[in-house]
Amino acid sequence: MPGSEDNQGAARSDGEQAGGEFDLVVIGGGPGGYAAALYAASAGMSVAVVEKDKVGGTCLHRGCVPAKELLETASVLRTVAGAKEFGIDAGQPVVDLAASQERKQKVVSHVHRGLSGLMRARGITTFEGTGVLHPGRVIRIDDGTELSGRNVVVSTGSVPRTLPGFDVDGTTVLTSDEVLALDRVPGRVAVIGGGAIGCEFASLLADLGSQVTILEALPSLLAGCDKDVVAVVGRSFRRRGIVVRTGVSIEGREVAEAGTRVLIGGGDAVEVDAVVVSIGRRPLSENVLADGTGVAVDDRGFVVVDDHMRTGAEGVYALGDLVNTPQLAHVAFAEAIVAVKDMLGEPAVPVDYERIPWAIYCHPEVAFAGLTEEAARARGIDVVVKTDPFGGNSRARILGETDGLVKVVAERAPGAQGERAGRILGVHMVGPWATEQLGQGYLSVNWEATVDEVAAFVQPHPTLSEAFGETVLAMTGRSLHVS
Ligand SMILES: Cc1cc2nc3c(=O)[nH]c(=O)nc-3n(C[C@H](O)[C@H](O)[C@H](O)COP(=O)(O)OP(=O)(O)OC[C@H]3O[C@@H](n4cnc5c(N)ncnc54)[C@H](O)[C@@H]3O)c2cc1C
Numbered sequence: 001m002p003g004s005e006d007n008q009g010a011a012r013s014d015g016e017q018a019g020g021e022f023d024l025v026v027i028g029g030g031p032g033g034y035a036a037a038l039y040a041a042s043a044g045m046s047v048a049v050v051e052k053d054k055v056g057g058t059c060l061h062r063g064c065v066p067a068k069e070l071l072e073t074a075s076v077l078r079t080v081a082g083a084k085e086f087g088i089d090a091g092q093p094v095v096d097l098a099a100s101q102e103r104k105q106k107v108v109s110h111v112h113r114g115l116s117g118l119m120r121a122r123g124i125t126t127f128e129g130t131g132v133l134h135p136g137r138v139i140r141i142d143d144g145t146e147l148s149g150r151n152v153v154v155s156t157g158s159v160p161r162t163l164p165g166f167d168v169d170g171t172t173v174l175t176s177d178e179v180l181a182l183d184r185v186p187g188r189v190a191v192i193g194g195g196a197i198g199c200e201f202a203s204l205l206a207d208l209g210s211q212v213t214i215l216e217a218l219p220s221l222l223a224g225c226d227k228d229v230v231a232v233v234g235r236s237f238r239r240r241g242i243v244v245r246t247g248v249s250i251e252g253r254e255v256a257e258a259g260t261r262v263l264i265g266g267g268d269a270v271e272v273d274a275v276v277v278s279i280g281r282r283p284l285s286e287n288v289l290a291d292g293t294g295v296a297v298d299d300r301g302f303v304v305v306d307d308h309m310r311t312g313a314e315g316v317y318a319l320g321d322l323v324n325t326p327q328l329a330h331v332a333f334a335e336a337i338v339a340v341k342d343m344l345g346e347p348a349v350p351v352d353y354e355r356i357p358w359a360i361y362c363h364p365e366v367a368f369a370g371l372t373e374e375a376a377r378a379r380g381i382d383v384v385v386k387t388d389p390f391g392g393n394s395r396a397r398i399l400g401e402t403d404g405l406v407k408v409v410a411e412r413a414p415g416a417q418g419e420r421a422g423r424i425l426g427v428h429m430v431g432p433w434a435t436e437q438l439g440q441g442y443l444s445v446n447w448e449a450t451v452d453e454v455a456a457f458v459q460p461h462p463t464l465s466e467a468f469g470e471t472v473l474a475m476t477g478r479s480l481h482v483s
Contacts, residue, residue, distance in 0.1 A: 022048045024343065025139050025149030027131040027288065030057020032155035032320025032332035034115065040340045041122035048147055049124055050131035050139060056112050058157055058321070059329040065111060066180045067200055069104040071361050074207035078363070082400060095208055097185060104180075135292040137315055151315045151343045154295070154303060155332070156288050158281035158321035163192065165252040166277050172260050174276050176201070185209050186274035190262045192250055194221040196360045198278035199233065203362035205276075206242045213243040213270050215262065220246055222360065226372040226428040228387060228407055233430060236364055236403050245270075283322045298324065307350035309339040317342070325353055357442045359435035364404050367438035370426035370445035373409050382412040384421035388471040388482045390431045394462040404431020406467045408441075410451055410475055421451045421475040427468065437465055444472075451475040 024040045026033040029051035037047045054061055073095075080093040119126060129141035133154060139147040160175035162168060170178045179201055185208045191198045194216030206212045214221065214237070221237075221244060222230050237244055249265035259273040283301045294313035296304040303318035305311055311318050317339040320332035334351045341348035360366040376383045390396040390404040406429050413422035427441025444454050455476045459469035474482040 019145045019147050020048075021148045021150070022046045022125070023149070024048070024151045024153065024340070025131075025137070025147050026050065026153045026155060027133060027139060028057065028154065028156040028320075028322075029055035029126065030155060030157045030320060030332070031059045031329040032157070032322070032336050033057070033153060034119065035333040035336035036153045036155065036317075036319070036340055037119060037124050038122060039337050040343070041119075041124050043340065043344060045340075045343075047122075047124045048127060048149070049119070050127045050129060050141055050147070052128070052130040054112060055119065055126060056108075056115055060108060060111055060115070062177050062180060064329055066104050066108055067176070067197075067204075068361050069107050070100060070180065071200060071204050071363075073100040073103075074204050074363065077207055085400060095185065097183060097208070101181070101183065130287075132288060132290055133293050133295070133316070134290040135294070137313075140290075149315070152317065153336070153339060154288060154311070154316065154318045154322060155320045155336075156284045156322055158283050158327060160277065161280050161282050163250060163277055163279065166192075166275060168277070172274055174274060176276075176278065179205075179276055186272075187211065188259065188272040189213070189274050189276060190215055190270050190272045191276045191278055192262070193278035193280070194218070194244065194246065195223065195278065195280070196358075198276070199237075199360060199362040201276050201278060202237065202242055206237070206240050207363065211241065213245065213272070215248050215250060215264065215270070216244070216246045217249060218246065222366065224372075225358075225360075225366060226368065226407055226426070227374060228405060229366055229368070229428050229430040232364060232404055233362065233366060281321060281327055283324075285322060300324070307338075308342045308348055309335050310342065315343075325351070326356060326358075328356070328358075331356055352446070355442075355446050357438055359438065361435060364401075364431050365434040366430045367434040367441075368426065368428040369438060369442040370424070371409055372426055372428065373407070376409050376425050381425070383425070384410050384412050384419050384475060386419075386421075386471050386475045386482070388467050388474070390464070390467060392481060393464060393467045395464045395466070396432055398462065399432055401432035404429070404434065406431075406471050408451075408468070408471050408475060413450075419475070420477045423448055423450050424454065424472070429468070432464055437468065440465060440468055 023045035024047045026049045029049045037049045041047045080090050083090045129143050131139045137149045137152050166173045189210045189212050191202045191214045194214045202212045251263040253262050256271045261269045261271045285301045295311040302324040305323050309317045309319045319335035321327045338348045357369045387407045391402045396402045409426035410421035411423045413420045424444045455473040459466045470482040
């Protein structure tokens with residue numbers, strides 16, 4: 001059914017509603033799929049999107065946007081709770097989760113309407129239904145519609161992974177899908193998995209009043225982040241009463257008098273009212289590819305692609321969470337652009353996964369791009385490192401948010417003596433608005449800028465971003481406030 005009210009994709013005026021041939025057919029209208037559609041349409045291609053639920057995908061409806069909206073609720077709560085220090089007596093704040101959920105849904109619906117309208121304005125035809133790719137770039141939708149694409153993007157995304165013995169019931173065992181729809185704050189929660197999403201939920205639920213325990217199998221939270229950054233997050237979590245247990249194995253669970261008991265290796269257990277299983281997401285590649293398409297899927301279910309997102313089938317691309325690259329919306333956007341440029345026969349620079357920006361919205365926020373100190377040293381690079389805590393930054397003091405730091409990792413300048421640094425390899429931040437502050441760090445890493453080049457730029461005062469500028473300045477061998 002093209003252009004239904006729900007999906008609000010546009011029915012084309014050239015009579016192709018009942019199927020037809022397009023320059024590009026996209027299966028799955030999440031960030032990867034809709035970005036491919038928007039970019040291709042802006043380049044003049046005729047585009048159809050097949051979406052079984054709502055355009056916007058996981059990110060808009062069950063991921064980035066609703067999660068960050070609820071984290072903003074937690075931030076407002078912290079602000080009000082700390083208002084007295086600023087001379088404002090707002091009383092003891094009380095959370096009305098139903099009202100928060102309503103606001104979250106308003107934000108999601110607004111963005112959904114905007115996206116649908118944009119797709120319609122670009123002349124993209126949206127077909128509501130489940131699509132399957134057949135050989136010869138033929139796409140069959142479950143209502144019988146048949147489409148043919150001169151190019152095809154398969155971007156069916158991912159779903160939460162689950163654990164044996166932890167069947168999701170929406171009340172005691174939850175995945176991200178259920179956490180984002182909670183209508184009451186559980187008293188005691190175990191979050192299994194201390195990665196980005198697990199830490200965001202732990203932070204959110206602790207701020208809303210839950211007693212939270214994080215159970216992580218690896219030796220530390222936030223694998224892949226710089227060690228100094230992880231230490232700040234761990235300290236902040238512990239101060240807020242979050243119990244962090246790393247290096248634990250989950251053996252199963254049993255019914256407790258109230259709630260459930262999560263069984264941990266070594267005979268230990270944690271009794272809670274709810275368990276959030278946050279152990280990653282698996283690609284949704286089953287039932288999408290008919291026999292004989294020539295599209296290969298690896299043993300973990302990821303569609304196999306080259307660095308231009310091409311599958312083994314001529315003209316068929318795959319991207320986003322469906323392929324084995326970082327599962328992030330902005331990575332899906334970037335991959336979509338690479339794929340469409342390739343379709344157009346234009347030179348496309350593959351995504352440099354090592355230098356993409358990462359943003360984690362727990363409190364305190366984390367953001368980084370490029371190599372960690374550890375990773376750089378492991379490669380045998382002679383590095384110079386400078387760290388500046390937000391405690392010395394006036395704006396952070398003004399905000400009352402001094403927990404955090406900026407850390408810059410650079411190559412030692414060729415022939416340099418002492419601590420003099422050259423090219424910037426990695427920028428790592430934890431603290432107030434770190435996710436919004438990363439921009440300069442991201443550009444520095446990806447522009448392969450040197451500390452001398454970046455230090456020449458003037459930072460407005462008083463801003464949080466001064467911490468980055470002053471850290472880089474200090475790496476030239478001379479400094480203002482940072483030693
Ligand atoms: C709680 C949470 C928080 C997150 N936070 C962030 C964040 O802050 N920043 C960030 O960058 N990323 C974040 N992510 C990850 C981000 O949501 C994903 O990386 C992104 O959505 C992947 O986009 P995609 O298009 O590949 O897949 P999806 O968004 O999963 O979209 C796939 C679409 O395909 C549709 N579909 C599936 N099969 C078919 C079929 N056969 N026919 C038709 N349609 C089909 C689905 O309905 C869906 O709409 C978060 C994820 C979660 C779960």
